[in-house]
Amino acid sequence: MINLSWQAPASLAIILFALGLIGLITRRNLIFVILSIEVMLNAVALLFIVAGMRWGHPDGQVMFIFILNLAGGELALGLVLLLRLRARITTLDGDSANILRES
Amino acid sequence: MGNIIWIIPAAPLIGSILLGLFGARWSNRWSGFIGTLSIVISALLSVAIAVHWFQDPPVDEHMRIMLWRWISLPEYSSYIEFYLDPVSLIMMLVISVIGLLIHIFSTEYMAGEAGYSRFFAYLNLFVASMLLLVLANDLLVLFVGWEGVGVCSYLLVGFWFHKAANGYAARKSFVVTRIADVAMLVGILLLSNALGTVSIQPMLAKAALLWPHGGIMAAAGAALLLIGGLGKSAQFPFQTWLPDAMAGPTPVSALIHAATMVTAGMYLVIRLYPLFALVPSVLTVIAVGAVITILTASLTALVQRDIKRVLAYSTVAQIGYMFLALGVGAWSAAMFHFLTHAVFKALLFLSAGAIAMRLHHEQDIFRMGGLRQKLSVVFWAFLIGSASLAALPVVSAGAFSKEMILASLWESPGLGKWLWLAALFGAVLTATYIFRVVFLVFFGEVKTEPTGHYGVRIVVPLVLLAIAASTIGWLEMPKFMASSSVFSSFLEPVLGHPATESTLPHWVTAAGYIAPLLGVVIGFGLYRSGYWVRTAGPVGQGNDGGQAERSMGEGVRRFMRAGFGFDFLYDRLLVQPFLWLVKILRNDPIDAIFMSAAAAAMRFHGALRRSQIGQLRRYAGMLALGSMAVIVIMVFA
Amino acid sequence: MTYSMFDVVFYGAGAFSVVTTTLAITRTNPVYALLNFVMSILGIALVIFVLGAPFAASLEVIVYAGAVVVLFLFVVMMLNLAHLKTDFGVKRGRSVRLAVPGVLVISIIIEIGIAFSGRFGKETTYHIIGPSAVGRQLLVADIIPIELGSMLLLAALLGAFHLARLSPERGRQ
Numbered sequence: 026m027i028n029l030s031w032q033a034p035a036s037l038a039i040i041l042f043a044l045g046l047i048g049l050i051t052r053r054n055l056i057f058v059i060l061s062i063e064v065m066l067n068a069v070a071l072l073f074i075v076a077g078m079r080w081g082h083p084d085g086q087v088m089f090i091f092i093l094n095l096a097g098g099e100l101a102l103g104l105v106l107l108l109r110l111r112a113r114i115t116t117l118d119g120d121s122a123n124i125l126r127e128s
Numbered sequence: 129m130g131n132i133i134w135i136i137p138a139a140p141l142i143g144s145i146l147l148g149l150f151g152a153r154w155s156n157r158w159s160g161f162i163g164t165l166s167i168v169i170s171a172l173l174s175v176a177i178a179v180h181w182f183q184d185p186p187v188d189e190h191m192r193i194m195l196w197r198w199i200s201l202p203e204y205s206s207y208i209e210f211y212l213d214p215v216s217l218i219m220m221l222v223i224s225v226i227g228l229l230i231h232i233f234s235t236e237y238m239a240g241e242a243g244y245s246r247f248f249a250y251l252n253l254f255v256a257s258m259l260l261l262v263l264a265n266d267l268l269v270l271f272v273g274w275e276g277v278g279v280c281s282y283l284l285v286g287f288w289f290h291k292a293a294n295g296y297a298a299r300k301s302f303v304v305t306r307i308a309d310v311a312m313l314v315g316i317l318l319l320s321n322a323l324g325t326v327s328i329q330p331m332l333a334k335a336a337l338l339w340p341h342g343g344i345m346a347a348a349g350a351a352l353l354l355i356g357g358l359g360k361s362a363q364f365p366f367q368t369w370l371p372d373a374m375a376g377p378t379p380v381s382a383l384i385h386a387a388t389m390v391t392a393g394m395y396l397v398i399r400l401y402p403l404f405a406l407v408p409s410v411l412t413v414i415a416v417g418a419v420i421t422i423l424t425a426s427l428t429a430l431v432q433r434d435i436k437r438v439l440a441y442s443t444v445a446q447i448g449y450m451f452l453a454l455g456v457g458a459w460s461a462a463m464f465h466f467l468t469h470a471v472f473k474a475l476l477f478l479s480a481g482a483i484a485m486r487l488h489h490e491q492d493i494f495r496m497g498g499l500r501q502k503l504s505v506v507f508w509a510f511l512i513g514s515a516s517l518a519a520l521p522v523v524s525a526g527a528f529s530k531e532m533i534l535a536s537l538w539e540s541p542g543l544g545k546w547l548w549l550a551a552l553f554g555a556v557l558t559a560t561y562i563f564r565v566v567f568l569v570f571f572g573e574v575k576t577e578p579t580g581h582y583g584v585r586i587v588v589p590l591v592l593l594a595i596a597a598s599t600i601g602w603l604e605m606p607k608f609m610a611s612s613s614v615f616s617s618f619l620e621p622v623l624g625h626p627a628t629e630s631t632l633p634h635w636v637t638a639a640g641y642i643a644p645l646l647g648v649v650i651g652f653g654l655y656r657s658g659y660w661v662r663t664a665g666p667v668g669q670g671n672d673g674g675q676a677e678r679s680m681g682e683g684v685r686r687f688m689r690a691g692f693g694f695d696f697l698y699d700r701l702l703v704q705p706f707l708w709l710v711k712i713l714r715n716d717p718i719d720a721i722f723m724s725a726a727a728a729a730m731r732f733h734g735a736l737r738r739s740q741i742g743q744l745r746r747y748a749g750m751l752a753l754g755s756m757a758v759i760v761i762m763v764f765a
Numbered sequence: 766m767t768y769s770m771f772d773v774v775f776y777g778a779g780a781f782s783v784v785t786t787t788l789a790i791t792r793t794n795p796v797y798a799l800l801n802f803v804m805s806i807l808g809i810a811l812v813i814f815v816l817g818a819p820f821a822a823s824l825e826v827i828v829y830a831g832a833v834v835v836l837f838l839f840v841v842m843m844l845n846l847a848h849l850k851t852d853f854g855v856k857r858g859r860s861v862r863l864a865v866p867g868v869l870v871i872s873i874i875i876e877i878g879i880a881f882s883g884r885f886g887k888e889t890t891y892h893i894i895g896p897s898a899v900g901r902q903l904l905v906a907d908i909i910p911i912e913l914g915s916m917l918l919l920a921a922l923l924g925a926f927h928l929a930r931l932s933p934e935r936g937r938q
Contacts, residue, residue: 031885034816037779039877041786041809043870048790049748050866056795056841058744060802063833064786070825071809078816079885081892083902086821090903093828094914098921100833104840105928111844120743752869756876763880 031079038075041068055110055117059103066096132173133193133210136220137259139169144252151245160235163248167231167255171224177212178221189213189621192265199268206326211265214619218463219262219395222470226387227255229589233478234379236585237485247287247377254280258388262395266327267316270396274312274360277389278305284384285376297372304369308359315352322349332402339406346406353400354410357393361447364421368694370444374436378481381436386443386473391466394450401459401623415455415543419550421448424692426557430564431663431689434491435480438565441691442517443473445554449533452551456544458536459623460616464604465529467615471600472516472526475593479510482586483569486578493565494661498574505582507570509590514566516597518559518648521641525601530555532604534640535632548636552643559647560654567655775815782808795841799834806830820896 045068048061070092077085107117114121143166151159190213199206212220231251238247257276264270279302286298320326322345323334339346357363362370373385384390397404397414404410422445429441446469453462483499483506484491500507516524519531534555537548604615654660663685687693782805789801806829814822903911 032881033775034779034812035881037783037812039874040783041805043874044783044786044790046752046870046873047866050745050752050869051863052790053745054795055744056837056844057790057798060795060798060837061790063829064790064802064805067806067809067825067829071813074813074816074818074821077818077894078892081894083894083898086818086894086899087903087907089818089821090824090899091910091914093824094918096833097828098917100836101921101925102928104836105925107840108843109928117844120745749866749869752873756869756873759876759880763876 031075034075034078035072038068038072041065041071044068053118053120055107059100059107062103063096063100066092066099070096131193133177133191133212133263134195136170136173136177136224137256137263139166139173139256140252140259141256142166144249144256147245147249147252151249154245156239156244159245159248160238163245163252164228164231164235166252167224167228170255170259171228174220174224178217181217204324206266206268208269209265209327210263211328212263213622215395215398215463215622216262218467218619220259222467223255223258223262223388226470226474226593227251227258227383229592230379230383230387230474230478232585233382233481233589234377236583237379237481238377241377243287247284250280250283250287251380251383254284254384254389258392261392265329266325267319267331268326270328270399271313271316274356274392275309277384277392278302278309278360281305281373281384281389284380285373287376287380291375294375297375301369301373304366305359308356308366311352312356312359315349315356318345318352319349328399332400335403335406342407342409346403347410350400350404350407350410351413353396354404354414357396358417358451359393360396361390361393361451362444363393363448363451364417364424365694367421367425367444368691368698371437371440371691374434374440378436378477378484381440382474382477382481385440386477387470390443390447391450391470394447394454394462394466397451397454398459398463398623401454401457404454405457411455411457412543413455414451415547418448418451418455419547419554421445422452422554423550423557424694426554426561427688428691429561430557431685433494435483435493435496435565435569436477436491438493438561439473439476439480442476442558442562445558446473446517449530449551449554452547453533453536456536456540456547458533458540460619461529461532461536463619463623464532464615465526468516468525468529468597468601471593472513472524472597475509475590475597476513476517478590478593479506479513482506482509482582482590485586486580486582487576488579490576493568495575496569497572497576498570499578500570502574502578505587505590509594510570511566512594512597514562516601517562518644519555519640520559520644520648523598525597525599527641527644528601528604531637531640535637538632538636552639555640555643556647556650559644560651563648563651564655564660567652568660571655771815775812778808778811778815781805782812796838799837799841802837803830803834806834817891817893819893820899 042065045061045064048064049058052058052061070089073085073088073092075085077083077088111117143162147154147159147163154162190211193210193212195208195210197205198208231248234247234251238244241247254277257273257280259273261270261273261277264273282298282302285301286295288294289298316326319331319335323331323338325331325334335346335349359366370385370390374381376385404414425441425445425448429438429445432438432441446465450462450465450469453459453465480491483496483503486503487496490496512524516526518524519526519529521527534548534551537544537551540547604613690696785801785805785808789798789805792798792801806825810822810825810830813825
């Protein structure tokens with residue numbers, strides 16, 4: 026019987042989440058913004074796996090599947106929006122996509 | 129017989145609804161036919177019921193006909209219920225029969241007017257409301273009819289609403305009566321609260337049982353209801369609306385503002401007379417107010433140029449006589465005067481309308497003249513009406529009713545003799561001002577040439593009313609003449625036995641008969657001397673033209689012409705302060721508070737908007753910050 | 766304290782995924798970033814496997830490393846990056862721009878650490894939760910959420926389909 030602490034994998038998930046958040050906030054290229062969001066979703070999914078492990082229950086993996094589901098939908102729409110935005114602006118700079126603002 | 133009584137108010141109501149819905153599409157002939165037919169049904173039924181009543185009076189001399197339950201509350205319920213006794217029977221007869229004659233007259237008078245069907249819709253609605261008013265068994269239903277006639281009066285005074293002055297007159301009549309109606313509503317609520325019912329007969333029984341003679345509750349209730357009645361009947365201090373209400377078509381003036389609606393106040397007092405009998409102080413107030421009304425209105429009528437305004441002021445004065453009779457407790461005298469007044473005043477107004485029809489709607493008596501040969505039918509009709517109004521002895525109905533009032537005044541204790549004297553003076557004035565009109569309009573040289581001719585629908589109502597105006601007084605004669613007391617004995621079960629005339633000195637009776645003759649003589653004398661023409665006053669109503677000589681007499685006359693300055697007084701006392709208040713409130717100071725809240729919100733919005741920079745990364749950072757805060761709250765709170 | 770094989774694999778794979786993720790979010794070329802992302806996902810899949818969730822690990826590889834990254838690559842190709850300015854240069858005040866997210870991230874880590882510390886026990890027994898257990902949970906107990914998830918995917922599908930249709934009159938603006 027192997028005993029495994031759950032803190033270490035949880036910390037790994039948190040570190041990955043933080044990396045994704047840093048990427049989300051600092052990067053201006055919209056491809057990287059979406060990539061960072063994927064990283065963050067992945068980290069959260071990992072955290073659910075850890076929780077499932079901790080309690081020995083399949084719900085963690087069920088939630089993992091739901092997050093995959095969500096990530097898939099989010100990614101598809103996000104990338105399509107990126108393509109549409111490409112037609113409007115000449116760069117992929119997220120900061121220049123503020124043309125909805127009146128002044 | 130009683131179970132068909134609901135048709136009497138229902139028929140005009142249905143006529144009104146039909147005319148209101150389809151009148152615009154119908155031809156004028158058809159509209160007039162429907163409008164008149166509904167009144168014919170009412171009138172025939174009323175007469176039938178009255179005949180039946182005479183042959184076979186019901187038990188206890190009254191009928192109660194319950195239609196349906198209106199309001200149902202745990203400890204209170206109100207029914208739509210009709211109450212028929214001799215008083216309401218007479219009211220009902222007068223309203224439906226005179227209403228019918230005026231409808232017939234109107235079908236010709238209003239021919240060619242725009243809004244012909246609208247006119248009959250309003251007129252039918254008025255008759256329905258008025259019948260509801262007089263038949264109501266409880267004060268709530270009565271109030272419904274009361275307000276209904278008020279609305280119809282408003283609509284009909286403003287019938288020619290294209291002229292701003294008519295709209296003003298309509299609003300004035302509506303607002304003034306509404307002010308009085310508020311007092312009346314308060315009175316009804318007071319009575320229902322104190323006595324637990326609004327049904328008139330149980331309420332009166334309870335009041336007589338519970339309240340002491342001259343008690344404060346009875347006085348308050350009676351006074352509040354009286355204010356409503358005074359407003360509706362255009363009595364002092366509410367008399368100012370009635371002369372302006374003459375802006376409506378003349379048949380309307382005849383029906384609403386002379387024969388029926390304005391007597392609703394008197395009807396209210398008679399209906400509730402046991403309550404008023406409890407409080408002699410209120411009765412004294414009624415009597416004194418009535419004297420003021422009679423004298424001011426008669427003096428004002430003496431100097432008017434407009435024939436309809438003369439008649440309007442005379443209406444005010446005659447209703448003043450009714451209230452004077454009420455003030456001394458002569459209920460059946462008031463009822464009798466109501467009956468004769470309804471007949472002869474309708475006759476006078478219809479005659480005035482008939483004159484105006486032929487003279488291009490001329491209403492200025494100084495532009496008329498010599499119409500005696502030209503319009504002989506109208507001359508005789510108007511003459512009979514005037515004789516009746518002036519109460520010329522024997523030949524006119526008004527003489528008997530006015531004599532009855534004078535007799536009861538003389539016999540009443542306290543102020544009675546003084547009231548009698550004032551009323552006698554009023555009678556002189558009445559004869560003077562009405563015969564001033566008669567002489568100016570029908571004698572002398574022709575000033576405006578009449579055109580056109582009368583149809584049968586004009587002549588028949590005039591003739592019928594003229595016959596009635598000269599004969600209806602014989603229902604009730606003093607003892608020394610014929611000893612006929614059909615009327616008062618008919619009313620006796622309700623109103624009690626009238627005062628006897630045994631103690632009346634002969635010279636008092638004689639004075640009552642001589643006073644009108646004296647008035648006629650004065651009128652004729654001043655006409656012959658040209659005094660009326662000299663003092664005609666400026667054209668237009670009441671406003672001082674400034675071109676008249678600045679003599680003392682002219683000043684007084686101007687004051688009288690303006691109705692003793694009541695309009696001016698109310699304008700300064702009520703209207704101007706109200707307008708001042710409105711001017712202050714126009715910019716809505718209260719609203720400024722709320723607007724400042726809106727302005728603050730706008731500023732806050734501007735500040736918040738500056739944070740919306742459209743930068744994705746900052747939004748993400750804010751989101752992260754928000755999630756942090758949420759986690760802090762969830763985990764550490 | 767001895768290190769088991771599991772510990773070795775876990776720490777190795779975890780460190781590998783952290784490093785590759787860091788590289789992924791700092792690249793300027795999106796293709797390199799995506800390659801690093803694939804590496805990190807493989808590391809995370811290994812971690813998940815070690816944690817006793819073989820089904821989830823295989824899904825991680827299939828869906829993320831397979832579908833998601835390939836989708837990314839398609840889009841990067843469609844964006845025609847050769848004609849698109851992707852390097853925006855360094856703006857002034859960069860240090861401030863890095864400091865703010867740094868403080869934010871560190872405080873979030875501290876906050877979550879405080880939230881987790883001292884709760885949920887320390888040790889846990891090791892279970893392998895195989896696909897059958899997950900499937901039973903998923904398709905028997907959670908059938909309604911599954912349907913909702915399918916609706917979410919349907920909505921995403923319709924949305925993507927609609928948005929991706931280039932309408933000339935509006936797309937050329």
